[in-house]
Amino acid sequence: MRFWSKTTKSARLGVSAGLLALALAATACGSSGGTSASSGASATPHAGGSLTVLEDSGYEGAWPAGLDPATNTSGAADQSYMDSIYGQLFELGSHGKIIPDMATGYAFSNGGKTVTIHIRPGMKFTDGTPFNAQAVVWNIQRDLKSPCTCKPTWPVSSVTAQGTDTVVINLKMVFAPIISSFIDSTANWIASPTALKKMGEKQFALTPVGAGPFIVVSDTLSSVLVLKRNPNYWQKGRPYLDKLTFKSVGGDEAAYEALLAGEAQVYENMSTPALLKQAAQHFTVVNQLSTSPYDLQLNTAIPPFNNIKAREAIYYATDIQPIVSHIFDNLYPLTQSFTAPGGICYQPKVPGYRTYDLAKAKALVKQLGGLTVNLGTINILVAKETTQALQTEWAKAGIKTTISSYDLGPLIQQFTGKKWQAMVQTAGAYDPAAGVGVGFRFSSLSPFSGVHDPRLDSLLNQASGTLDMSTRCKLYDQAAAYISQQAYGPFYFSFAPANIAAKGVIGPGLTSPLSSVVVTPNVPWEDVSNSGGSTG
């Protein structure tokens, strides 16, 4: 669920810190420089024109803290704006592949404790000052020092520039997923140090200056962001659009009607399946490649789920297929692990997974002498419907369930209060070691985890510290099998919300699927074009 972007950004970075303890060597795969920055679209893009994009005011459409990378607390939700203004050092391609963008490449050395990042030469911020290694270093250091929990929590011992095009990061210990982590972190967005110093932080957050494909024309926090083309963007011929406007709208229905009226051409992250079916008749609907399956977290620290029989009963009592058919319109593939089609090491079937078996569920509940569960989730429609459906299913096995839904703040408090029993959430990321990866939900160090198992921790740490992709994937398979064996929590299906675009709009994520970053994908707006009619 996309709202997780908010909580995950702040929390996952803390989790990464935990993983560092046992991380080993660095990955050697996927480095060399590249030129183009995204998966291509099929039809021919059309230069010029404008585009209006709608965002849900409840989540992506809110940027109350401004757009400074170091202080934007909702940065994870605001990726569209940040990417448009600042561009990205590294980009996420399909199936978990990292693509260099404003960085041309990276390399590990010193046993993995040193990362060298090559910056594309000759780039300039929109205020004319040079985008060079010094600027990148300045930004990363600033991000690390920021009190915002959106900051990267990498074990950095020093960040220095070598020449104008090379950044050297020395780590206190090896941290393999560091480049993958750029995608999710504020360090991916480089602000103009000159502009920051000149304007001061407060003003800069309102009218930021970066080197991205677009320049800020006007910014009304959490309402309207108007951008225009950056003629000096490093990639020649991009962006296609002359003008890009983001507007915050209240809800899927209102956005859909606005699209029907022709007043916007794109709506990001629609999650109401009933509307998606309608929308497909008039618009291009693209389901993204999910990287974060829905799962059910069980708190194994306290009753009832400190007892494996209770956990098993849940597995046996859950029949996820009808839920996917009726609530989610059969749009998403079922999965039994934390991996998903959009990321690496995708493994939908886990040997020994306990599938729906009502008789076994009833027997277990009888053995337990009854089972009462408090089931919670985030306050959005499909999540709530899912818990209602689960409540009914489990009742057939004799499990009594009370359901609650929480807004983001109170939800976080539920976790930190440690009294929660079961929560419907999402788990996983394009790289299970990065972002809302597995550790976020299953490591003993994470405040959002219901599991405290050193064996699992060690498996995950090994996997994130291993260089070789096939070894990593084997380790993740083992982890998924272990989670299943211990019944730590069932996985449901690989959810990714859909983007809706009017005819004539072409671009990755709009006419072709992208891998989601943290549940939602980053649409590279510099590669989007609009040949249809548009309103400014």
Added chain:
Amino acid sequence: MVGRLPEALLPAVPGGPGAPAAGAAPPARRRRRPALTPGIVIPAAMLALIVGACFLWPLVYPVPPPVGGSILDASMPPFSPGHILGTDPVGNDILSRILYGGRVSIEVALAVSLIGLLVGGVLGTVAAYRGGMVDTVIMRVLDVLIAFPALVLAVAIAEGLGPSEMHVIWALSFFSIPAFARIARAGTLRLHGQTFMLAARLSGTRTWRILRRHVTPNIMPQLVTFALLGAGVVIILEGALSFLGLGIPAPAPSWGNMIALGQGTLSAQPALVLIPSLFLLATVLSLNLLGDALRKRWSVR
């Protein structure tokens, strides 16, 4: 007593006897009318039907439960076997949700209106009648309530205490009391200058008697009209609270929260909004027709 501000500068009573023309009209000259006219019987019957259905039908005739429906029965159309109004996206029977939801909505509307009427009415009447310090203090407190944004309170209650039917009633009553108080006060003030009132006081009639015999019947029409109209608004307001996540917590139904929930898929499934809205319309309509007819019957002249 009533000397603090010149009576002339205070709001006049809306409608009702006490015309701007010279002199005052003594109350209580009832004309004989037939006790039950069709104008009263028909809306009363409709109202009784709706209220009766909501509270009694499930007791007499089995309906599927309003929550805990099986997902396999999701989104069935009206006139499906066993589900005459169809089912919602999670499989709950819609008719059942209308009936049980109606209970909640009617309870909330009734409670808020009654509390407002009684507490607010008394406060306003007393304030106007006693005048002086009592009036000033009461009115200032009520002014604070009127000027206070309902939203902050609603969020505070919901986040601090958790959303529930009781809390919704409290939150909405908080704002209905000042409304009724103001209307009652205005009405009472208007009467105050009337000759018959002066006569009653001079003749030594006790305050309570005066309030009951003379003031109340004269201000009741406005208060009742307002209450009847307000009842429907209260139900909508409860729905608005649900829209913001502050009202009756799902999955328990109320007409208000069914409408709020349904608006998210209005284009795709309009019935989810239409059906509770129609029931709400029927209830509000009959309430008001009944009110009009009753007032006509009771009108003093």
Added chain:
Amino acid sequence: MAAEAGPAPAGRAVLGSPGLRLSGRRLLAAIPVLWGVTFLTFVLMNLLPGNAAQELLGANATPADVRALELKLHLNEPFWTRYWHWLSGVLHGDLGASLTSGQPVTSILAQRLPVSFELMIYAFCLSVLLAVPVAAAAAHRPGGWADRLSMMVSMAGLSIAPYVLALLLIFIFAVRLQVLPAIGFVPLGQSVVGNIKSLTLPALAIGLPLACFYTRLLRADMVEQMQGEDYVVTARAKGVAPWQVLIRHAMRNSMFGFLTVLGLNLGTLIGALVIIEPIFALPGIGQVLLQSIHDRDIVVVEAVVLVFALIVVLANLLTDLLYALLDPRIRYGRPAA
């Protein structure tokens, strides 16, 4: 009990003592009301679980992080200190800065309030302009076709939730007929016509249910007047046309009750804004208020509450002045009975 003043010369009627004294008194009385509202808000916001620092930093913040931010935002100080800090700021004209974004509150208000104000005024005007003539037509002949029709329509209008009405209006006027915009706000400076167009549907969404409410109230009052009053019978006996009686007398008297109710509804308009503004993507104050409550940004909440309390107080003052205007007895004072 009766007014002490005798009839005053016509020229000095409204400007004379009673009107001015009334306003002065009411404005003075407004101060404790405003104080009460802001104090109550402060109390409530502090009763809510969590504080701005916690909300900003999220659950994964170390206690040290939270403490540091709390110190920076002065959240560690005791209740009264913080209240006094805010209050003295306000009395000096400084509304403070948002705890969440650091933006000065005055600039937030300057950016957002005008949109909401315009919307509220537009909705208000629509509701009154629709209600008065329809109520008059209905009261003219109770039980007639105009009455019955207006009854059905206003009941229907009352029963529609504003947010549902908003979506319906968008569907009809923006999607199907394409005559009005579905979303977005056009500032006055940019285009007057565009501005009015961009606010019409939102104003209708708020104003129509209100208009239905007012129509019913007004009609009831006016019918009472027409049926119950001596002066009506007298006037008719004298040969005055029913319409004239309606307009000149019944409506005038009904205005008092009407005005009372109008003043009451102002507070609820804010709640309507919170829901309606996001549906139409209007950059108004409603969404700011809701978000600030969730963020526990007391500074912004207080400022918005203060502004709206001020509006309500002023509106009620205006109402009272209008009474004076409408009722000559009030203006001139009534002789002792």
